[in-house]
Amino acid sequence: MTTNEEDDVTTTPHDVNDARTAPARLTASSAADAGARGDAAPGKVVFEATDLSVFYGDFRAVREVTLDIRQHEIAAFIGPSGCGKSTVLRCFNRMNDVITGARVEGDLRYHGVDVYGPKVEPVEVRRRIGMVFQKPNPFPKSIFDNVAYGPRIAGTKNKAELTDIVERSLQQAALWDEVKDRLHKSALGLSGGQQQRLCIARAVAVDPEVLLMDEPCSALDPIATGRIEDLMEEIKTDYTIIIVTHNMQQAARVSDRCAFFTTEVSEVSDTRTGVLVEYDTTEKMFSNPSDERTENYVTGRFG
Amino acid sequence: MTVIDLTRDGGPTGSERISLEANLSPKRRAADVAATIAMFLSFAVAAIPLALIIGYVFSKGGQVVDLKFLTEEIPNSYRRVGPGMGPAVVGTVIITAAASVMAIPLGILGAIYLNEYGKQNRLARTIRFMTDVMTGVPSVVMGVFIYVVWVLRFKAQTGFAGALALACLMLPIVIRATEEMLKLVPDELRLASLALGARRWRTTLTVVLPAALPGITSGAMLAVARAAGETAPIVLVTGLTFQTNWNLFEGNNTTLAAQIFRNASQPYEGAQLRAYGAAFTLILLVFACTIAARLISNRFATKR
Numbered sequence: 001m002t003t004n005e006e007d008d009v010t011t012t013p014h015d016v017n018d019a020r021t022a023p024a025r026l027t028a029s030s031a032a033d034a035g036a037r038g039d040a041a042p043g044k045v046v047f048e049a050t051d052l053s054v055f056y057g058d059f060r061a062v063r064e065v066t067l068d069i070r071q072h073e074i075a076a077f078i079g080p081s082g083c084g085k086s087t088v089l090r091c092f093n094r095m096n097d098v099i100t101g102a103r104v105e106g107d108l109r110y111h112g113v114d115v116y117g118p119k120v121e122p123v124e125v126r127r128r129i130g131m132v133f134q135k136p137n138p139f140p141k142s143i144f145d146n147v148a149y150g151p152r153i154a155g156t157k158n159k160a161e162l163t164d165i166v167e168r169s170l171q172q173a174a175l176w177d178e179v180k181d182r183l184h185k186s187a188l189g190l191s192g193g194q195q196q197r198l199c200i201a202r203a204v205a206v207d208p209e210v211l212l213m214d215e216p217c218s219a220l221d222p223i224a225t226g227r228i229e230d231l232m233e234e235i236k237t238d239y240t241i242i243i244v245t246h247n248m249q250q251a252a253r254v255s256d257r258c259a260f261f262t263t264e265v266s267e268v269s270d271t272r273t274g275v276l277v278e279y280d281t282t283e284k285m286f287s288n289p290s291d292e293r294t295e296n297y298v299t300g301r302f303g
Numbered sequence: 304m305t306v307i308d309l310t311r312d313g314g315p316t317g318s319e320r321i322s323l324e325a326n327l328s329p330k331r332r333a334a335d336v337a338a339t340i341a342m343f344l345s346f347a348v349a350a351i352p353l354a355l356i357i358g359y360v361f362s363k364g365g366q367v368v369d370l371k372f373l374t375e376e377i378p379n380s381y382r383r384v385g386p387g388m389g390p391a392v393v394g395t396v397i398i399t400a401a402a403s404v405m406a407i408p409l410g411i412l413g414a415i416y417l418n419e420y421g422k423q424n425r426l427a428r429t430i431r432f433m434t435d436v437m438t439g440v441p442s443v444v445m446g447v448f449i450y451v452v453w454v455l456r457f458k459a460q461t462g463f464a465g466a467l468a469l470a471c472l473m474l475p476i477v478i479r480a481t482e483e484m485l486k487l488v489p490d491e492l493r494l495a496s497l498a499l500g501a502r503r504w505r506t507t508l509t510v511v512l513p514a515a516l517p518g519i520t521s522g523a524m525l526a527v528a529r530a531a532g533e534t535a536p537i538v539l540v541t542g543l544t545f546q547t548n549w550n551l552f553e554g555n556n557t558t559l560a561a562q563i564f565r566n567a568s569q570p571y572e573g574a575q576l577r578a579y580g581a582a583f584t585l586i587l588l589v590f591a592c593t594i595a596a597r598l599i600s601n602r603f604a605t606k607r
Binding site for chain 2: 093095098100123124126127130131133135137138139140141149150153154199202203206
């Protein structure tokens with residue numbers, strides 16, 4: 001664990017509080033690290049999670065996660081199956097709300113605003129924070145209607161405007177050239193890789209600030225995976241991306257920062273709880289991790 | 304050299320040939336042939352009564368059904384030979400339509416509650432149980448129920464009372480069929496819609512319902528067909544008429560199914576032919592209705 005929280009770059013007023021009350025913040029953004037990376041100005045903080053725990057009923061699935069997500073960076077969550085990385089990801093756009101019995105404790109701030117505040121409307125959160133799922137899940141509608149779905153529910157009715165958004169989103173998702181002649185054909189006729197890029201186009205069509213990706217390539221072949229990774233690299237100038245992946249090479253290839261989660265088995269109750277072990281720049285995580293468990297995992301000795 | 308043998312029974316060892324053929328014993332081959340024949344025969348046996356009924360009704364009823372038969376009043380004596388079934392056609396259409404208007408929207412909304420909102424809570428579980436029980440209630444019991452709570456209270460047998468009884472019969476079928484169809488819509492689609500910032504009602508309306516629409520239509524048409532063919536509750540609560548009655552709320556009414564029941568039990572040739580004609584008309588009516596519903600739902604259903 002890094003303990004130099006005094007060196008934390010304070011970009012929001014909450015950091016002041018955190019330094020006093022929160023435990024060591026697992027950010028890789030400490031001045032020393034930033035200097036070591038030759039990275040002069042670390043980005044603005046988009047998400048601040050402090051002691052974030054997720055419960056399913058009485059069972060605590062993830063325990064006290066504390067990390068910062070920075071703007072225009074790709075953060076990767078890695079770790080073995082069942083360590084709660086997807087659960088943590090779903091906290092960011094409140095998708096845990098739709099799971100019966102799921103409950104979130106701790107503090108999660110988006111640009112300083114409490115995501116789980118009493119007046120917060122999950123629908124508003126999700127319009128700003130898009131999500132791409134593990135399995136491509138296009139609607140059984142035309143390609144056009146899939147991409148236009150988000151803008152339509154946000155109130156865009158103008159046909160010309162929708163056409164513009166659809167073209168722009170599909171181009172961003174590097175799918176436009178392949179589908180421009182069959183926009184009004186069913187999206188289910190596309191291949192798996194194309195469907196996943198369509199889902200990315202659909203997510204970016206509402207112009208979100210953050211894109212959450214829950215193992216977006218696990219159902220795709222290496223070529224389709226490569227295209228999605230290139231795509232992430234391209235769009236990261238516009239978005240902030242958090243990706244959950246099982247593939248450590250993928251995390252090493254695409255991410256700027258990397259969080260390693262693992263499961264702790266309680267000796268008392270024999271329940272498994274996900275914990276964040278280490279969060280740092282990807283370079284450091286893969287070359288010189290501070291925690292032995294991280295090293296074991298990234299070198300393949302465990303998991 | 305090792306012998307590779309991929310036959311099922313294992314070939315003689317020592318040979319160097321590779322065999323990929325199925326080496327089935329005569330007994331297995333016989334069982335295969337017997338099972339194939341048995342399956343075909345079961346299908347034929349199941350299809351025979353169906354073909355006979357349709358063939359018989361079409362040949363007997365086809366003789367008498369023409370425009371006059373469909374529009375003229377019912378002779379008020381069973382002895383008389385000749386058309387018509389006009390009042391019963393009108394009665395069937397308006398009573399079934401009124402029952403559908405009451406039962407189908409209510410049933411679909413109920414199913415949406417069960418599957419999208421209630422899920423496994425106490426109320427949803429209770430409704431689901433009651434629906435199952437209601438599906439098994441004999442139609443005559445539903446007729447008696449409407450007779451007691453509606454006909455006796457307003458002292459009149461009307462088409463609307465019949466529609467109420469039919470709606471009670473249709474409701475559980477529509478609810479369960481729709482719920483089954485909603486269950487088949489993958490959760491990923493709901494999550495995708497929610498993740499794009501859609502509210503629950505919007506997700507249901509724009510993603511879930513369109514995806515389930517073909518199945519919901521089938522379920523609704525099944526309920527319509529069952530209602531159109533119901534006899535006992537109609538005979539009990541709508542009374543009998545020989546003149547066309549377009550008014551659901553006043554005066555007795557009649558339906559094709561009720562007329563089949565009344566005419567077929569008469570010893571007179573004319574009445575029996577009218578019963579066949581009514582049966583033929585009823586089958587055509589339900590058939591036409593199903594095709595129309597399919598065409599309409601295909602326009603709104605999501606493209607596969």
